Amino acid sequence: MPGDGLPAAPAVPPLPARAGRIAIVGRPNVGKSTLLNRLIGRKLAIVSGRAQTTRSNLLGILTRDDAQFGFVDTPGLQDNRSGHASRTYNREVIQALDSVDAVAWVVEAGRFRAEDQAVGRALPKEMPVVLVINKIDQLSDKRLLLPFIDRVRREREFAAIVPVSAERDAAFDPLLDALALHLPEQTHLYDADALTDRGERYFAGEIVREKLFRFLGAELPYACDVSIDQFEELPALRRIYATISVLKAGQKAIVIGERGAQLKAIGSAARQDMESLFDCKVFLELWVKVQRTRARSKPGSDAGVSDDERR
Ligand SMILES: Nc1nc2c(ncn2[C@@H]2O[C@H](COP(=O)(O)OP(=O)(O)OP(=O)(O)O)[C@@H](O)[C@H]2O)c(=O)[nH]1
Ligand SMILES: [Mg+2]
Numbered sequence: 001m002p003g004d005g006l007p008a009a010p011a012v013p014p015l016p017a018r019a020g021r022i023a024i025v026g027r028p029n030v031g032k033s034t035l036l037n038r039l040i041g042r043k044l045a046i047v048s049g050r051a052q053t054t055r056s057n058l059l060g061i062l063t064r065d066d067a068q069f070g071f072v073d074t075p076g077l078q079d080n081r082s083g084h085a086s087r088t089y090n091r092e093v094i095q096a097l098d099s100v101d102a103v104a105w106v107v108e109a110g111r112f113r114a115e116d117q118a119v120g121r122a123l124p125k126e127m128p129v130v131l132v133i134n135k136i137d138q139l140s141d142k143r144l145l146l147p148f149i150d151r152v153r154r155e156r157e158f159a160a161i162v163p164v165s166a167e168r169d170a171a172f173d174p175l176l177d178a179l180a181l182h183l184p185e186q187t188h189l190y191d192a193d194a195l196t197d198r199g200e201r202y203f204a205g206e207i208v209r210e211k212l213f214r215f216l217g218a219e220l221p222y223a224c225d226v227s228i229d230q231f232e233e234l235p236a237l238r239r240i241y242a243t244i245s246v247l248k249a250g251q252k253a254i255v256i257g258e259r260g261a262q263l264k265a266i267g268s269a270a271r272q273d274m275e276s277l278f279d280c281k282v283f284l285e286l287w288v289k290v291q292r293t294r295a296r297s298k299p300g301s302d303a304g305v306s307d308d309e310r311r
Contacts, residue, residue, distance in 0.1 A: 019068035020183030021059075023096040025123070026106035027115040028052050028076025031134040035106060035166040036060045036073040039176070043277065044196055044203070045073045046210035050221065052076055052085075053213060057092050061194050067180040068188040071104075072096045077119045093122065102128045102159070102182035104175070109139045109163065112152055120155040128159040128182035132175060137165040200278055201231045204240050207273045208286065211266045212244065212255075220254060223247050229287075236280045243287045255288045263288065 024032045028051035037043045040060040046053060054075045062069045074096045075089035097103065103123055107116050123129055131152060139145060149161055160178035190197075205226045212221040225245040232239040246252050256263045263286055271284040 017066055017185060018180055018183040019070075019186050019189045020101035021070040021072060021099060021189075022102045022104055022179055022183075023072045023074055023093075023100040024104045024106060025074050025077060025093055025097070025119060026132075027113070027119055028078060030076070030106045030108045031166045032076070032106050033058075033073050035104070035132065035134065035164070036071050038166050038169070039069070039071055039172055040195065042195060043273070046206045046213075048210060048213035048221075050213050052078070052089065052222070053210070055089060055092075057096050059197050061190050061196060062176075063188060063190075063192045063194075064176070064180075067176075067183055068190065068192075069176065069179065069183070070189055072100060077115070077122060079115065079118065097122070097124060097127070100127075101184060102130065102179055104130050104132050104179060106132045106134050107152060109133050109136045110144055110148055112148065116152075117155065123156065125156075129156065130175065130178050130182075131158045131161045133161065133163040134166050136163045137168050200233070200238065201228050203277055204228050204231060204238075204242065204274055204284075207277070208242055208244065208266070208270045210273075211270045214269065215262060215266050216255065220246075220251060223251055224255070237283065238274065238278055238280060239283045240274070241285045241287070243289055245289050245291060247291060249290055252288050252290050 024036055026032050029049070033045035033047045033054050036045045036058070037047070037060075040062045042060075044060050045058050052075065054073060056075065058073045060071045060073065062071065074093045077090055077093050078086040105119060105123065133145070133148070133152075136142075136145070145163060153161075159182055162175045162178055164172060164175060205228050208226045209221070209224070212224050212226070216224075223246055226242055227245065228240065228242050230239070230241040244255055246255060254262070255266075257265075267284055267286045270286075271282050274282040274284065
């Protein structure tokens with residue numbers, strides 16, 4: 001009441017009644033990272049049309065009035081026999097499953113394969129699992145959805161089954177509501193405005209990796225490694241120096257492209273994404289090196305490096 005001498009009660013936002021972590025799992029390329037980005041409303045995870053784009057677990061946080069969701073995007077679960085990298089990625093998935101309250105198991109509408117079955121076997125029996133049938137926009141005939149659901153239902157019990165198009169849907173409330181039911185009743189685990197637990201440096205490396213997938217064909221992106229050599233955080237600017245390591249000189253030539261054009265395109269696209277995510281200007285300089293030899297210095301700055309410097 002005005003004039004009674006008491007300070008007005010501060011407006012306290014309601015605390016979420018439920019909070020917990022949810023692993024987003026599935027075979028490679030089903031759209032897990034796309035789904036994470038759409039659920040939290042920001043592009044955090046890198047996405048590509050190629051399998052095995054995600055290499056490590058990534059936390060993305062969504063805070064609603066009634067619940068806080070800590071989504072863990074995971075690498076695509078792969079056949080263990082397919083090499084060291086796959087085993088490392090699979091370990092990430094198993095680790096994620098160890099520390100969550102529920103699972104969103106993503107499959108592709110109309111395509112349930114042996115690899116999907118293997119994902120089902122990896123899920124703990126007692127874990128609440130919501131089946132997310134993604135890419136329904138690609139289903140030629142919607143009547144195929146029911147038999148598809150019947151097929152996947154044979155694999156295990158689901159807490160809910162939600163068809164979505166991670167790419168095209170405007171909202172994901174049915175999926176979020178179904179997941180919220182399986183989060184423990186508790187107040188939030190993270191700050192209400194937190195988005196992730198990773199720093200900008202991590203995302204800088206990931207964004208460059210995503211552009212390698214976009215601009216380089218075939219197997220080359222898998223032969224590339226990205227390291228951030230220097231990350232300077234200034235008030236409204238990030239200065240980022242990164243190296244793309246490749247295995248062979250021929251690969252280096254392809255990454256750089258004719259007169260440095262390829263590297264310039266990669267750098268330019270990466271810089272734009274970084275500016276959008278970090279919400280400030282970014283100066284990005286990319287170098288390409290063969291394995292550990294740094295000598296060939298191939299600066300490919302997006303800020304107008306000359307052709308000579310690129311060769
Ligand atoms: N048509 C269509 N394409 C989609 C949809 N969701 C994802 N995609 C595409 O599917 C491809 C794989 O998407 P990602 O999100 O990278 O898949 P992922 O499961 O994270 O892949 P990995 O990290 O490699 O396991 C990309 O080309 C996406 O654009 C969707 O709802 N509809
Ligand atoms: Mg992914």
